[in-house]
Amino acid sequence: MKANHHGGVTFPSGFLADAACAGIKEDENLDLGILYSEQPCVVAGVFTTNRIKAAPVLLCQHLVASNMAQAVVVNSGCANACTGEQGMADAQEMAALTADKLSVAANSVLVASTGLIGMALPMERIRNGIGSLCLSKDGGDGLARAIMTTDTVPKQAIATINIGGQMVRIGGCAKGAGMIHPNMATLLAFVTTDAVIEREVLRTSLREAVDASFNMVSVDGDTSTNDTVLLLANGAAANKAIRSCTPEADLFLQGLLSLCTELAKGIARDAEGASKLIEVCVEGAASLAEARAVARTIASSSLVKTAVYGCDPNWGRVIAAAGRSGVEIVESKIDLHFGDVCLLKAGTPCNFDESSVGAILEGAEVPIRIHLNSGTFSATAWGCDLTPDYVMINSEYTT
Amino acid sequence: MKANHHGGVTFPSGFLADAACAGIKEDENLDLGILYSEQPCVVAGVFTTNRIKAAPVLLCQHLVASNMAQAVVVNSGCANACTGEQGMADAQEMAALTADKLSVAANSVLVASTGLIGMALPMERIRNGIGSLCLSKDGGDGLARAIMTTDTVPKQAIATINIGGQMVRIGGCAKGAGMIHPNMATLLAFVTTDAVIEREVLRTSLREAVDASFNMVSVDGDTSTNDTVLLLANGAAANKAIRSCTPEADLFLQGLLSLCTELAKGIARDAEGASKLIEVCVEGAASLAEARAVARTIASSSLVKTAVYGCDPNWGRVIAAAGRSGVEIVESKIDLHFGDVCLLKAGTPCNFDESSVGAILEGAEVPIRIHLNSGTFSATAWGCDLTPDYVMINSEYTT
Numbered sequence: 001m002k003a004n005h006h007g008g009v010t011f012p013s014g015f016l017a018d019a020a021c022a023g024i025k026e027d028e029n030l031d032l033g034i035l036y037s038e039q040p041c042v043v044a045g046v047f048t049t050n051r052i053k054a055a056p057v058l059l060c061q062h063l064v065a066s067n068m069a070q071a072v073v074v075n076s077g078c079a080n081a082c083t084g085e086q087g088m089a090d091a092q093e094m095a096a097l098t099a100d101k102l103s104v105a106a107n108s109v110l111v112a113s114t115g116l117i118g119m120a121l122p123m124e125r126i127r128n129g130i131g132s133l134c135l136s137k138d139g140g141d142g143l144a145r146a147i148m149t150t151d152t153v154p155k156q157a158i159a160t161i162n163i164g165g166q167m168v169r170i171g172g173c174a175k176g177a178g179m180i181h182p183n184m185a186t187l188l189a190f191v192t193t194d195a196v197i198e199r200e201v202l203r204t205s206l207r208e209a210v211d212a213s214f215n216m217v218s219v220d221g222d223t224s225t226n227d228t229v230l231l232l233a234n235g236a237a238a239n240k241a242i243r244s245c246t247p248e249a250d251l252f253l254q255g256l257l258s259l260c261t262e263l264a265k266g267i268a269r270d271a272e273g274a275s276k277l278i279e280v281c282v283e284g285a286a287s288l289a290e291a292r293a294v295a296r297t298i299a300s301s302s303l304v305k306t307a308v309y310g311c312d313p314n315w316g317r318v319i320a321a322a323g324r325s326g327v328e329i330v331e332s333k334i335d336l337h338f339g340d341v342c343l344l345k346a347g348t349p350c351n352f353d354e355s356s357v358g359a360i361l362e363g364a365e366v367p368i369r370i371h372l373n374s375g376t377f378s379a380t381a382w383g384c385d386l387t388p389d390y391v392m393i394n395s396e397y398t399t
Numbered sequence: 400m401k402a403n404h405h406g407g408v409t410f411p412s413g414f415l416a417d418a419a420c421a422g423i424k425e426d427e428n429l430d431l432g433i434l435y436s437e438q439p440c441v442v443a444g445v446f447t448t449n450r451i452k453a454a455p456v457l458l459c460q461h462l463v464a465s466n467m468a469q470a471v472v473v474n475s476g477c478a479n480a481c482t483g484e485q486g487m488a489d490a491q492e493m494a495a496l497t498a499d500k501l502s503v504a505a506n507s508v509l510v511a512s513t514g515l516i517g518m519a520l521p522m523e524r525i526r527n528g529i530g531s532l533c534l535s536k537d538g539g540d541g542l543a544r545a546i547m548t549t550d551t552v553p554k555q556a557i558a559t560i561n562i563g564g565q566m567v568r569i570g571g572c573a574k575g576a577g578m579i580h581p582n583m584a585t586l587l588a589f590v591t592t593d594a595v596i597e598r599e600v601l602r603t604s605l606r607e608a609v610d611a612s613f614n615m616v617s618v619d620g621d622t623s624t625n626d627t628v629l630l631l632a633n634g635a636a637a638n639k640a641i642r643s644c645t646p647e648a649d650l651f652l653q654g655l656l657s658l659c660t661e662l663a664k665g666i667a668r669d670a671e672g673a674s675k676l677i678e679v680c681v682e683g684a685a686s687l688a689e690a691r692a693v694a695r696t697i698a699s700s701s702l703v704k705t706a707v708y709g710c711d712p713n714w715g716r717v718i719a720a721a722g723r724s725g726v727e728i729v730e731s732k733i734d735l736h737f738g739d740v741c742l743l744k745a746g747t748p749c750n751f752d753e754s755s756v757g758a759i760l761e762g763a764e765v766p767i768r769i770h771l772n773s774g775t776f777s778a779t780a781w782g783c784d785l786t787p788d789y790v791m792i793n794s795e796y797t798t
Contacts (some may be wrong), residue, residue, distance in 0.1 A: 037702045044798050048717060049723070050722040051721075051722040051723070051724075051726070051727060051728050052719060052721070052722030053722075054719055055474065079715070080442045081715065081719075082715055082718050082730065082743070082746070082748065083748070084731070084746060084747045084748075100549050116713075116715065117715025117716070117718065117719060118714060118715040118718070118743075118748050164766060178464055199422055218683070224719065225715075225718075225719050225722060260609075302701075302793070303793055306789075306790050306793035306794045307793065309790065309794045310793070310794020310795050311794075312794060312795060314515075314516075316478070316480065316515065316516025316517040316624075317516070319451055319481050319516065319624075320449060320451060320480075320516060320624050322450075322451070323449040323450040323451030323452075323624060324448070324449045324450070325450075327450070328450060329450050329451070331450075331451050331481065332483070344481070344517075347481070347483055348483045349481065349482070349483075349517050353777075370762070377731050387790060388787035388791065390705075390790075391708065391785055391786060391787045391789075391790060392787065394701070394702055394705035394706065394709070395706065395708045395709020395710075395711060396709050396711060
């Protein structure tokens with residue numbers, strides 16, 4: 001299903017992009033970009049649940065509710081959050097400048113920002129940066145880089161599905177390495193598709209895919225003020241329209257879910273200071289919500305994360321985290337595995353080979369599997385280890 | 400109100416204690432102790448909200464519900480949690496051994512354990528250890544040390560109040576340096592008093608004092624399986640009985656609250672790897688619950704904690720944490736101070752002197768004050784900075 005990932009958001013037909021180094025970040029990396037569709041797009045969005053919402057989030061929520069979209073302008077280095085009325089004026093000006101450049105309506109331009117909270121956007125640099133952009137089919141890679149903050153690698157993914165004999169493409173990119181916690185929309189992610197698809201299918205598919213992917217990732221328990229996922233569909237594939245409650249809608253959801261999961265895992269793997277990806281599978285839960293709550297609580301636990309960092313087979317921390325998840329788990333029913341090694345069976349500790357568990361904990365991906373034996377639902381969450389580097393990165397962010 | 404803190408739990412009349420090095424911990428520190436009252440005590444307890452409860456917690460909950468208490472036996476080094484039926488048998492044997500030694504009823508002996516989860520108690524060492532104890536009025540200091548795990552200093556406090564001309568004493572000790580998070584009862588703390596007091600007043604006072612003290616401390620967001628606070632009143636002061644809804648009940652609550660707050664702040668100050676105490680005061684909230692939720696969320700935020708560690712004036716993280724607290728805060732009403740320096744006024748960033756804020760962040764106690772301007776309720780939470788040492792301590796706990 002996957003080809004190479006280059007140009008994630010420009011992989012579907014009819015999408016162009018470019019990025020520039022506008023001088024918003026202190027280093028000389030890309031920090032401004034535009035994603036553009038040759039045709040107006042049906043659009044869906046999921047946004048942060050933080051009560052403090054950045055100006056671009058408020059603007060996007062308003063636009064996505066009632067408009068078609070044709071472009072996204074995004075910057076990194078400055079979140080344009082906690083910036084008062086000036087912040088909203090600046091977000092609106094970013095949209096207007098982009099609309100002028102592309103000759104589209106200002107209310108068809110979405111805006112996203114990520115970076116330091118509480119600092120005003122350097123608008124002169126943004127004006128110059130937008131003026132310098134030159135959109136192309138090759139621009140997706142640059143856009144994926146322009147949204148990075150403490151990320152060390154760009155995160156892109158693509159998927160294809162077959163709708164009535166017609167190939168439909170989906171592409172996306174995401175950023176996020178800190179201030180990431182599942183109880184929310186999520187980070188920044190832009191997903192494009194050339195599918196012809198009903199707005200309602202687009203929206204429900206995005207909600208469902210985000211809940212099972214980005215919302216199952218935690219880096220540090222802190223929910224950002226700027227989390228935004230946008231999904232734009234321009235119809236360039238000219239497939240038979242994807243309608244609600246059809247096999248085609250299921251196919252689209254599966255493709256979208258696969259792509260979002262790949263991006264979400266990429267975020268956990270590249271999290272601030274992380275040296276390992278932790279994958280927590282919960283099985284046998286009484287409901288999907290309970291499976292997710294247990295999985296996310298374990299993946300978010302500082303004590304689980306430090307134990308994984310230290311390759312310490314301290315499985316009691318996993319059980320303690322499950323116990324504080326709010327779910328009515330029953331201790332005497334729990335089975336726990338690290339990789340293939342059983343540590344706890346029906347709530348009773350097993351004798352296990354410490355060297356086998358040590359080898360699992362030393363891997364780049366650490367699989368933790370807990371069976372609650374209380375139902376038939378399962379869920380997977382992704383996290384990362386907590387390292388001294390995480391502390392150092394975050395103790396020196398503004399200074 | 401405070402004298403020296405030596406012998407916290409043996410400061411009130413009629414309480415004796417002792418501690419021993421029974422070999423439960425790998426080092427040669429005290430790890431087993433008994434607290435004893437010469438007279439049967441009215442008792443109140445608050446316990447972990449974790450669904451996974453250690454055997455001694457389950458035993459204490461049962462005993463506190465309907466019995467007088469005359470002793471507490473406690474060990475560190477092994478939590479006796481996730482230990483199945485053997486764990487409950489071992490906790491019951493600890494109580495029975497103590498009851499035999501003291502010639503009291505087994506159901507008047509409370510049990511507490513703290514340490515590694517998932518390991519069976521080394522009962523032979525516990526039997527020998529209990530046998531070796533020799534209770535005295537000087538034993539409180541030893542008991543405070545015997546409950547330590549990763550704590551670096553013992554935490555004790557005392558208070559006195561005047562009830563109808565009669566001095567009433569309160570004393571206590573606490574431990575806890577990791578796996579500590581406010582949504583719960585809390586850690587281990589034992590509080591004694593020689594007050595004559597009605598059982599109902601004792602219970603409501605403990606609940607109220609714990610909610611405003613231990614439950615407002617967070618070290619790492621992880622709730623333990625073993626959290627236990629016990630309050631024993633033996634009546635040796637022979638004061639006029641403290642009854643509900645009287646000025647004397649208020650006096651007792653204030654004394655208890657002061658003592659619990661001192662112990663709670665001691666826990667935050669001595670938290671694993673911490674170099675600073677963070678005190679978060681929330682004012683102007685619409686309810687007490689909302690004030691507490693905002694204060695606890697800020698004090699628990701990994702990003703606030705790392706910024707304080709690095710003396711980074713990254714105040715946006717405080718606002719972002721408040722925004723994800725679940726409270727309906729209004730950005731345009733928020734005032735924020737670090738110490739005396741105003742960083743945000745009515746939601747708008749202030750120009751501030753970075754060196755003044757730097758000096759505040761470099762202090763041993765960092766005061767953060769946020770005014771929501773939405774009501775008249777306030778609350779204070781205590782936390783600590785997140786340091787590389789926290790990660791190192793917790794990556795090497797069992798191995």
